[in-house]
Amino acid sequence: KILIIDFGSQYTQLIARRVRELEVYCEIVPYFKEIDYTDLLGIILSGSPYSVNDTDAPKVHLETIVEKVPVLGVCYGAQYLAKHYGGKVENTDKREYGRAILDTTAGAESVLFKDVLDNSQVWMSHGDTITELPPKAKRIAGSKDVMNVCFEWKDKPVYGIQFHPEVYHSTEGKKILANFLFDVCKCKPEWTSEAFAEESEKQLREKIGDDKVILGLSGGVDSTVAAMLLHRAIGKNLTCIFVDNGLLRKDEFTTVLKDYEVLGLNVIGVDASDEFLENLKGITEPEAKRKAIGNTFIDVFDREAKKIEGATWLAQGTIYPDVIESQSVNGPSKTIKSHHNVGGLPDFMTLKVVEPLRILFKDEVRRVGRSIGLPENFIKRHPFPGPGLGIRILGEVNAENVRLLQEADAIYINGLIEEGLYDEVWQAGTILLPVQSVGVMGDERTYEKAVALRAVTSTDGMTADWCHLPYEFLAKVSNQIINQVRGINRVVYDISSKPPATIEWE
Numbered sequence: 001k002i003l004i005i006d007f008g009s010q011y012t013q014l015i016a017r018r019v020r021e022l023e024v025y026c027e028i029v030p031y032f033k034e035i036d037y038t039d040l041l042g043i044i045l046s047g048s049p050y051s052v053n054d055t056d057a058p059k060v061h062l063e064t065i066v067e068k069v070p071v072l073g074v075c076y077g078a079q080y081l082a083k084h085y086g087g088k089v090e091n092t093d094k095r096e097y098g099r100a101i102l103d104t105t106a107g108a109e110s111v112l113f114k115d116v117l118d119n120s121q122v123w124m125s126h127g128d129t130i131t132e133l134p135p136k137a138k139r140i141a142g143s144k145d146v147m148n149v150c151f152e153w154k155d156k157p158v159y160g161i162q163f164h165p166e167v168y169h170s171t172e173g174k175k176i177l178a179n180f181l182f183d184v185c186k187c188k189p190e191w192t193s194e195a196f197a198e199e200s201e202k203q204l205r206e207k208i209g210d211d212k213v214i215l216g217l218s219g220g221v222d223s224t225v226a227a228m229l230l231h232r233a234i235g236k237n238l239t240c241i242f243v244d245n246g247l248l249r250k251d252e253f254t255t256v257l258k259d260y261e262v263l264g265l266n267v268i269g270v271d272a273s274d275e276f277l278e279n280l281k282g283i284t285e286p287e288a289k290r291k292a293i294g295n296t297f298i299d300v301f302d303r304e305a306k307k308i309e310g311a312t313w314l315a316q317g318t319i320y321p322d323v324i325e326s327q328s329v330n331g332p333s334k335t336i337k338s339h340h341n342v343g344g345l346p347d348f349m350t351l352k353v354v355e356p357l358r359i360l361f362k363d364e365v366r367r368v369g370r371s372i373g374l375p376e377n378f379i380k381r382h383p384f385p386g387p388g389l390g391i392r393i394l395g396e397v398n399a400e401n402v403r404l405l406q407e408a409d410a411i412y413i414n415g416l417i418e419e420g421l422y423d424e425v426w427q428a429g430t431i432l433l434p435v436q437s438v439g440v441m442g443d444e445r446t447y448e449k450a451v452a453l454r455a456v457t458s459t460d461g462m463t464a465d466w467c468h469l470p471y472e473f474l475a476k477v478s479n480q481i482i483n484q485v486r487g488i489n490r491v492v493y494d495i496s497s498k499p500p501a502t503i504e505w506e
């Protein structure tokens, strides 16, 4: 495997994704964690918001690292290697951000540039520049403005590159990473979805043995793939609990429950909608709503779990970004919305936790799902928040508001499916707004509620842009909602990106 040592760059996750796309397994570790060299074939040092000249710049024990495995320093990683071994890094007026052209004439024979086109576009993002290389390093590439863009050591497999090979705009970046992984580190492209599924089933069987496991299903792709892997590994010893919190999409509880039965999963469906609505009465503040929904879920789940005799494990669909977030260089990231940081059990639950997807990114979860034969309707389902429509109803959540939103949302989502737009959108949803406005229908004055439609494109939910859905489609949906859902007389479309907005309202 490959380790990526994280110095806090916004691109660190992207390096990991590229490496895994090349079918090599890698992990991200914060720079202050001890390194486990077992089965380690190479290390990549990430970028950082720090300058290597800052007094509190993050550091690692480079001597040990370069002694043990091949190293690739990216941006800060490269500057750190250069400075630590006697070179010079300065803040000159040669700041480079964005596009640059890579001139590899100086190092055309370097293994890093095998099959890499010369004069390719690379993406820079640095304020400091390596003005002098250490004695043991040889310059292998430059750009118009910067002399030392890439270097390699004369006596060891240590490389530094100033630009970001992991970003899409560095056109030959992936090839350069591949050369490092396959030619320098001698990795083999063995990290495939099939291999993961097989290996993880084996590990789950060993870990769990004949114990009983319970898992909370949500209808989403993560918990479903986790359940399927466990089902394949331990069969009938897995019991799944699917709670209807009354805040699911229209008819979702019954349709999804049926789909689960088709998959052969042993699922207990629990209709607790009244209990959730009761506990949400009178609450309008978003965080308080989330807490009420979260606490009710734990109550219901705990009650149901206790009915399953002899269960000693709780399985969760935690995925890698959740894990990285909770171990990030800057400490667990700030709680912006409380449910985002999943994981963690209430103290009174004494079950052991198993998380089969802990090392996967979302797109990898989908690929694993496909490789074990999960139907496309599960895999392509848009993300949906745990607290469901509860956070898409601004103001009080009550039965009438839920009904209104479910109806409007069903028209919108079915419309997207019918027009073939559903798969082009990363996530879509409808929000019930806490305003009423005057309308006119026939000769009647109406004074009713408004809904907002939201549709975004994204890859991971961290950043998102609003979808440019066709006007004709929006017009049709707006018409249908206002005509068919009594209580709604206005439809608006959200044209905000994230950041600065978020995907959900609330």
Ligand code: XMP
Binding pocket: 337, 338, 339, 340, 383, 384, 385, 386, 387, 427, 461, 462, 498, 501, 502, 503, 504, 505
């Ligand atoms: P925001 O609104 O922060 O949402 O841009 C980013 C993504 O996270 C989803 N989301 C949640 N998912 N539990 C979840 O499982 C939650 O409490 C939750 N809140 C937001 C949101 O739907 C979007 O995909």
